[in-house]
Amino acid sequence: MLNELTAHEIHDLIVAKKISVFEVTEAILERIEAVGEKVNAYLSVMGEEALREAKKIDAAIAGGREVAPLTGIPIAIKDNMCLRGAATTCSSKILDNFRPPYDATVVDKLRQERAVFIGKTNMDEFAMGSSTENSRSGITHNPWDLSTVPGGSSGGSAAAVAAGETIMALGSDTGGSIRQPASFCGVVGMKPTYGLVSRYGLVAFASSLDQIGPLTKDVTDAAYLMNALCGHDRKDSTSVNREVPDYPQALVNDVKGLKIGIPREYFGEGIDREVRETVERTIRLLSKLGAKIKETSLPHTEYAVATYYLIATAEASSNLARYDGVQYGYRVGKQESLSGNSTIDMYEQTRAEGFGDEVKRRIMLGTYGLSAGYYEAYYLRAQKVRTLIKQDFDRAFEEFDCLLTPTAPTAAFKIGEKMDDPLQMYLSDIFTISVNLAGIPALAIPGGFTGGGLPIGLQLIAKPFAEETLFRIAYTYEQNTDYHKRKCNL
Amino acid sequence: MQYETVIGLEVHAGLSTNSKIFCGCSTKFGASPNSQTCPVCLGLPGVLPVLNEAAVEDAIKVALALNCQVSPYSKFDRKNYYYPDLPKNYQISQNYLPVAFKGYLDVPLEKGTKRVGIDNIHLEEDAGKNIHGGGADAGESLVDLNRAGIPLIEIVTQPDMRSLEEVEKFMISLRDILLYLGVCDCCMEEGSLRFEANISLRLEGESRLGNRVEMKNLNSFKMVSKALQHEMRRQGEVLKEGGHIKAETRLWDEEKEVTSTMRSKEEAHDYRYFPEPDLSPLIIKDNWIDRVRKAMPELPRERKLRFSREYKIPEYDAQVLIADKYLADFYEDTVKLFPEAKMVSNWVMGELLRGLKERNINIEECLLPATHFANMLNMIKKGAISGRIAKDVFAEMLDTGKEAEEIVKEKGWSQMSDEDEVSRIADEIIEKNPQSVRDFQGGKEKALGFFIGQVMKVTRGKANPQLVNKLLKEKLGKLK
Ligand SMILES: [Zn+2]
Numbered sequence: 002m003l004n005e006l007t008a009h010e011i012h013d014l015i016v017a018k019k020i021s022v023f024e025v026t027e028a029i030l031e032r033i034e035a036v037g038e039k040v041n042a043y044l045s046v047m048g049e050e051a052l053r054e055a056k057k058i059d060a061a062i063a064g065g066r067e068v069a070p071l072t073g074i075p076i077a078i079k080d081n082m083c084l085r086g087a088a089t090t091c092s093s094k095i096l097d098n099f100r101p102p103y104d105a106t107v108v109d110k111l112r113q114e115r116a117v118f119i120g121k122t123n124m125d126e127f128a129m130g131s132s133t134e135n136s137r138s139g140i141t142h143n144p145w146d147l148s149t150v151p152g153g154s155s156g157g158s159a160a161a162v163a164a165g166e167t168i169m170a171l172g173s174d175t176g177g178s179i180r181q182p183a184s185f186c187g188v189v190g191m192k193p194t195y196g197l198v199s200r201y202g203l204v205a206f207a208s209s210l211d212q213i214g215p216l217t218k219d220v221t222d223a224a225y226l227m228n229a230l231c232g233h234d235r236k237d238s239t240s241v242n243r244e245v246p247d248y249p250q251a252l253v254n255d256v257k258g259l260k261i262g263i264p265r266e267y268f269g270e271g272i273d274r275e276v277r278e279t280v281e282r283t284i285r286l287l288s289k290l291g292a293k294i295k296e297t298s299l300p301h302t303e304y305a306v307a308t309y310y311l312i313a314t315a316e317a318s319s320n321l322a323r324y325d326g327v328q329y330g331y332r333v334g335k336q337e338s339l340s341g342n343s344t345i346d347m348y349e350q351t352r353a354e355g356f357g358d359e360v361k362r363r364i365m366l367g368t369y370g371l372s373a374g375y376y377e378a379y380y381l382r383a384q385k386v387r388t389l390i391k392q393d394f395d396r397a398f399e400e401f402d403c404l405l406t407p408t409a410p411t412a413a414f415k416i417g418e419k420m421d422d423p424l425q426m427y428l429s430d431i432f433t434i435s436v437n438l439a440g441i442p443a444l445a446i447p448g449g450f451t452g453g454g455l456p457i458g459l460q461l462i463a464k465p466f467a468e469e470t471l472f473r474i475a476y477t478y479e480q481n482t483d484y485h486k487r488k489c490n491l
Numbered sequence: 492m493q494y495e496t497v498i499g500l501e502v503h504a505g506l507s508t509n510s511k512i513f514c515g516c517s518t519k520f521g522a523s524p525n526s527q528t529c530p531v532c533l534g535l536p537g538v539l540p541v542l543n544e545a546a547v548e549d550a551i552k553v554a555l556a557l558n559c560q561v562s563p564y565s566k567f568d569r570k571n572y573y574y575p576d577l578p579k580n581y582q583i584s585q586n587y588l589p590v591a592f593k594g595y596l597d598v599p600l601e602k603g604t605k606r607v608g609i610d611n612i613h614l615e616e617d618a619g620k621n622i623h624g625g626g627a628d629a630g631e632s633l634v635d636l637n638r639a640g641i642p643l644i645e646i647v648t649q650p651d652m653r654s655l656e657e658v659e660k661f662m663i664s665l666r667d668i669l670l671y672l673g674v675c676d677c678c679m680e681e682g683s684l685r686f687e688a689n690i691s692l693r694l695e696g697e698s699r700l701g702n703r704v705e706m707k708n709l710n711s712f713k714m715v716s717k718a719l720q721h722e723m724r725r726q727g728e729v730l731k732e733g734g735h736i737k738a739e740t741r742l743w744d745e746e747k748e749v750t751s752t753m754r755s756k757e758e759a760h761d762y763r764y765f766p767e768p769d770l771s772p773l774i775i776k777d778n779w780i781d782r783v784r785k786a787m788p789e790l791p792r793e794r795k796l797r798f799s800r801e802y803k804i805p806e807y808d809a810q811v812l813i814a815d816k817y818l819a820d821f822y823e824d825t826v827k828l829f830p831e832a833k834m835v836s837n838w839v840m841g842e843l844l845r846g847l848k849e850r851n852i853n854i855e856e857c858l859l860p861a862t863h864f865a866n867m868l869n870m871i872k873k874g875a876i877s878g879r880i881a882k883d884v885f886a887e888m889l890d891t892g893k894e895a896e897e898i899v900k901e902k903g904w905s906q907m908s909d910e911d912e913v914s915r916i917a918d919e920i921i922e923k924n925p926q927s928v929r930d931f932q933g934g935k936e937k938a939l940g941f942f943i944g945q946v947m948k949v950t951r952g953k954a955n956p957q958l959v960n961k962l963l964k965e966k967l968g969k970l971k
Pocket residue numbers: 511514515516527528529530531532533640
């Protein structure tokens with residue numbers, strides 16, 4: 002089955018002229034046809050365009066065009082990234098029918114590589130959530146167990162990769178939104194260093210935390226996708242201007258002498274026994290392979306969730322202010338049910354109807370935290386704690402090449418389990434949030450399974466721009482295990 | 492008891508950069524609505540601002556001209572408020588760390604100079620424009636976002652001004668600096684220079700400031716003056732009656748010529764400023780400042796020195812001329828065509844300034860082009876009109892903008908320098924007044940004055956006085 006292959010396997014077959022891009026695309030679309038309804042990973046599938054593009058690529062290859070690593074590879078895009086002319090809704094009613102007249106920089110880069118866009122994936126509204134249940138277009142189901150959530154907010158992308166409904170996908174990660182669903186769905190997900198991948202065309206949730214990254218079936222695919230995504234972009238002032246390494250070169254089966262720290266704060270209350278055992282098993286394996294592993298401490302970890310929810314919501318309250326019904330998207334206007342006549346009436350009713358509960362909750366929280374009299378106590382204080390959290394990591398990386406933690410405290414939870422308890426939901430990101438606050442890279446990889454057959458994820462964290470270290474360790478781990486090869490039964 | 496007025500200004504100047512502050516769109520005025528927009532200045536989802544360095548450079552120029560310190564490290568902040576002409580519903584501005592701070596401007600007054608402190612200069616983006624009632628439905632408003640994202644600098648003064656004269660002269664001096672620097676066209680009708688004023692009154696000798704009233708919507712020098720004048724009077728009356736001035740924002744109503752409450756201090760917006768996460772801090776290195784400093788154009792100070800040096804006019808004249816850039820430009824343009832520099836400065840400082848004052852207009856509102864002015868001065872020099880008549884001609888030129896020659900022709904004011912004509916008239920008068928001829932012959936020199944008067948009367952003042960004098964002396968001398 003072509004849809005079960007990785008991107009690099011497909012690439013080799015295309016180069017060897019054993020398969021065509023059209024066949025691969027068709028296989029993906031057939032798979033979507035077969036399981037799409039059960040999983041509900043996609044908000045929109047661009048079948049016709051994808052097949053048309055596949056034919057063009059096949060013709061180009063036949064004409065002697067070079068096959069880049071991602072040429073002809075089907076890819077799914079999270080619905081908060083702009084793809085010219087395609088609906089980009091962030092799973093929100095307020096962006097009903099919004100079709101951007103421009104491509105996100107990452108989409109543009111993938112176009113240049115001639116990847117094939119399969120569709121836009123489901124997500125928590127405006128990337129706010131950890132289960133993909135906050136979507137106006139319905140819940141996405143975890144392909145490993147349809148009664149559980151795929152994680153979030155990039156749940157659609159992670160589920161699509163796990164279910165074989167795409168070969169690879171893009172997600173965005175503000176507090177764990179790539180890594181936590183990767184963990185729940187048993188796939189690889191990377192949150193790159195802040196500034197490494199352009200945010201231009203990514204609908205902002207929290208600008209100082211958001212990063213786009215890959216969701217793939219294995220570490221090798223993640224390295225190739227990172228090669229395509231990274232690079233300076235003049236359209237994003239926070240994008241860094243430095244040379245991008247060739248990530249696949251870091252895929253070396255060797256961790257001898259690498260120092261790996263285990264932060265003790267990540268193994269406290271609330272962590273599932275099977276998750277803890279998975280990390281312990283991993284420590285033993287990596288030690289056997291020659292890594293030097295030692296316990297360490299990130300003392301400000303306990304403040305991360307509070308800090309994150311002050312900063313992320315403050316930025317969100319401002320970023321989401323533009324959805325007011327004036328220019329685009331959903332509007333409660335005169336022709337609709339507008340009561341009252343003023344612009345304020347229009348704003349209020351448009352936003353009241355257009356946003357879901359979680360988004361409203363965060364806008365209110367963020368607005369409050371920035372208000373006169375509270376700014377110093379909340380937002381500014383949070384920024385100071387953010388610095389302390391970052392310094393924790395700086396200190397740790399003086400000694401270690403990498404930190405190893407679980408990605409999430411538990412495996413995928415049941416649909417509906419945490420919807421009435423926002424705080425419990427927020428705590429499912431407890432191991433991923435600090436990384437965004439510090440702006441550093443982290444990679445989530447499959448590390449095992451629960452007794453019930455649900456994937457458990459591992460997280461590797463490195464210092465800024467040390468993605469290669471993450472790839473090397475993850476690749477070595479992958480070469481010595483086969484968790485990433487297991488397929489879900491759908 | 493006397494009240495002292497305390498006034499500070501906030502000046503918004505639209506920069507004349509080719510493109511907007513955070514995107515590549517054109518800043519040209521007058522294009523069809525929304526034609527100069529892109530995803531960035533429309534605030535579409537997912538787009539990001541990229542700072543235009545030309546705007547920063549303009550801000551540095553203004554900072555240097557206003558003796559400010561340029562911040563080596565400044566930041567942008569978001570000012571959050573909802574308004575349909577603000578596409579993102581926040582304005583990118585600088586609240587916590589502005590691009591420049593702590594400067595001053597020395598303003599020439601009628602007598603002496605006044606130093607007005609500059610608190611800070613910050614960069615920000617302009618908003619678009621709402622057009623109310625412009626839609627198909629009377630209740631509908633339309634939005635034009637061509638102006639959204641045009642770079643602005645906001646110059647905030649200290650509350651250092653104490654009189655209307657200081658405010659008026661400050662505005663002119665500041666405008667001139669912006670014009671000399673070429674960073675702003677200062678076109679008030681197009682909104683590229685806008686003022687907000689804050690004003691409070693306090694008892695003379697009191698060091699604490701009174702409650703201040705902020706005034707918005709002041710779109711011309713005159714509006715600033717009128718609004719401040721009104722507000723000084725209003726606050727004075729309230730205080731004299733033992734009342735209390737509320738700290739509030741008031742709007743100037745140009746039609747009714749009154750100010751009225753817009754919002755009280757309690758209702759003031761909470762803008763929820765916080766650092767703009769989409770832009771990195773603005774780092775300005777010394778070598779950038781040095782480069783800008785070296786390329787600075789001539790400013791009023793230097794122009795004054797050059798006037799004294801180049802045109803050899805007294806320092807006082809140069810001072811009066813450079814107090815208004817448009818006046819100085821007018822002077823220079825005239826001197827280029829009519830190089831008697833001192834005669835030009837006499838006329839500019841005398842008749843021109845008096846004429847403008849009488850008509851209550853500025854030099855830039857005046858219809859008179861420098862070429863016409865130079866042509867008129869030339870006519871005086873050539874003797875085509877007398878200095879006295881020239882004053883009437885000039886007044887007519889100010890009102891109509893016509894050439895002096897045309898006015899002289901229309902009004903029949905040209906000086907009679909035709910010797911035969913004047914000679915004929917003189918002969919006639921001598922013949923009609925034998926008694927006066929005898930008086931003259933009898934040694935009464937005064938009689939000559941009588942004859943001159945008669946000739947001027949008959950010619951209605953047009954005869955060239957020197958010519959009349961010469962001819963009469965000759966003719967009467969021959970009769971002796
Ligand atoms: Zn634009």
